[in-house]
Amino acid sequence: MDIQIEHECSQCGGKKVLSEATRFFSCSYCGVGSFILPDRISRLFIPPVIPSSDESSHLLVPYLRFKGTVFTVSSRGIAHRVVDTTQTAATMPSEIPPSLGVRPQAMKLQRAASNHRFSYLPKTIKNKVIFDKVINISNLINEDELYHLSYIGENISLIYLPLVSDGNVVRDAVTDRLICDHSKMEEALSLGAADSFKSGWQLDYLPSICPHCGWSLEGEGDGVAFICQNCDRAWELTRDGMVKIKWQMVDGGIQAHCYLPFWLINEAIPELNIISFADFITCVNLPMIPKQEWHQRDMSFWVPAFKISPKSFLRAGKQATVNQWKIEPGKGKKLSGFYPATLPSSEGIQAVKAILAKTTASPKKVFPFLPRIKMKSRGATLVYLPFFDKGHDWLQPETGIVIGKNNLRFGRSM
Numbered sequence: 001m002d003i004q005i006e007h008e009c010s011q012c013g014g015k016k017v018l019s020e021a022t023r024f025f026s027c028s029y030c031g032v033g034s035f036i037l038p039d040r041i042s043r044l045f046i047p048p049v050i051p052s053s054d055e056s057s058h059l060l061v062p063y064l065r066f067k068g069t070v071f072t073v074s075s076r077g078i079a080h081r082v083v084d085t086t087q088t089a090a091t092m093p094s095e096i097p098p099s100l101g102v103r104p105q106a107m108k109l110q111r112a113a114s115n116h117r118f119s120y121l122p123k124t125i126k127n128k129v130i131f132d133k134v135i136n137i138s139n140l141i142n143e144d145e146l147y148h149l150s151y152i153g154e155n156i157s158l159i160y161l162p163l164v165s166d167g168n169v170v171r172d173a174v175t176d177r178l179i180c181d182h183s184k185m186e187e188a189l190s191l192g193a194a195d196s197f198k199s200g201w202q203l204d205y206l207p208s209i210c211p212h213c214g215w216s217l218e219g220e221g222d223g224v225a226f227i228c229q230n231c232d233r234a235w236e237l238t239r240d241g242m243v244k245i246k247w248q249m250v251d252g253g254i255q256a257h258c259y260l261p262f263w264l265i266n267e268a269i270p271e272l273n274i275i276s277f278a279d280f281i282t283c284v285n286l287p288m289i290p291k292q293e294w295h296q297r298d299m300s301f302w303v304p305a306f307k308i309s310p311k312s313f314l315r316a317g318k319q320a321t322v323n324q325w326k327i328e329p330g331k332g333k334k335l336s337g338f339y340p341a342t343l344p345s346s347e348g349i350q351a352v353k354a355i356l357a358k359t360t361a362s363p364k365k366v367f368p369f370l371p372r373i374k375m376k377s378r379g380a381t382l383v384y385l386p387f388f389d390k391g392h393d394w395l396q397p398e399t400g401i402v403i404g405k406n407n408l409r410f411g412r413s414m
Helices: 127-138 182-189 277-283 292-296 310-322 345-350 352-359 363-372 405-411
Strands: 004-008 015-019 024-026 033-036 042-045 058-074 077-088 109-111 146-166 169-172 178-181 205-207 225-227 234-238 241-249 256-266 300-304 380-390 393-396 401-404
Touching: 058 127, 058 310, 058 352, 058 363, 077 127, 077 310, 077 352, 146 345, 146 352, 146 363, 169 182, 178 182, 225 241, 256 345, 256 393, 277 292, 300 310, 300 352, 310 352, 310 401, 345 352, 345 380, 352 363, 380 401, 393 405, 401 405
Parallel strands: 004 109, 042 146, 241 380
Antiparallel strands: 004 015, 024 033, 033 205, 042 109, 058 077, 058 146, 146 169, 169 178, 225 234, 234 241, 256 300, 256 380, 380 393, 393 401
């Protein structure tokens, strides 16, 4: 389930409820469209229900929220799991809940802001420690030799649970449940003093206009790439703002009712002697005879630029990569039926190793080399491929990729 966040428009202050994945929104009051820059971790809190005479007496305990797909490649094979969890991000008494459970999904959250006078406990546990715990919870790593680990399509945020002092005890400010004696909380406070809201926590916004021509950019709220309908330039929303990207498409004619985006990532892998597409076919030991022209074709990987179930994600990436010689992208032109790109190019590059592992028919020749591979992408191009309507599925005819419509819907909530 998505987290719902009460958001305040940066222009007029109008209230709007957004999902945690929202990067683009248009205010229903002033009509101004804005991008939320992914340059800072979101800090959210569960609104306290138990009143207090002094708002600063509410003590907010941090939890790291992780939602995404974990991929591992080990001597046992490829494993993956969609993980959605919150874990305590500060050293706390044992009485403090180790996880928030379903509370973040069951209640509308609010963004930490300067107008709140809460006391925020600092995050004292490193992300790596929490991520290792997430991996252990997911049971993806056993005694097998691990060759690769990646997190794809993740949303990471800090969610604060409000507590309130009531005499000599501390209570949950949402449920009014007794948590512990005040003395135990003082021990936790000795590890790091609580602080008020910091200006560096404030989110950054950009106006939703094309950096080249000034035309209004439009798209889905969870999109990360946008195409200007006026100048046909494509832009990716990154930590550094809007970055111009190359984009192409394969025209599917009147039969194509849906265009799904893929990242075409030019990536040679010298550690496996993969420079050309022919080298790749030989290395992964597929039952194909490389054509002569494939020796002159630079190697590239095709990664879905949208979120779907991890099994389908790897399968679609494998099929598009292996059958890339059948695809001839041309100049892009904005058409109806374009599905939003919801996976950044940086995460597409992270997925290359997993797709390489999925593709090979000789794991013993490829898996042990994965830790040595240094990703040095020569660029990523956004390519829209046409898909034909086949009832419950979408079919890409050149590559044979089949993606269920329900799978796409599921991906929007990942």
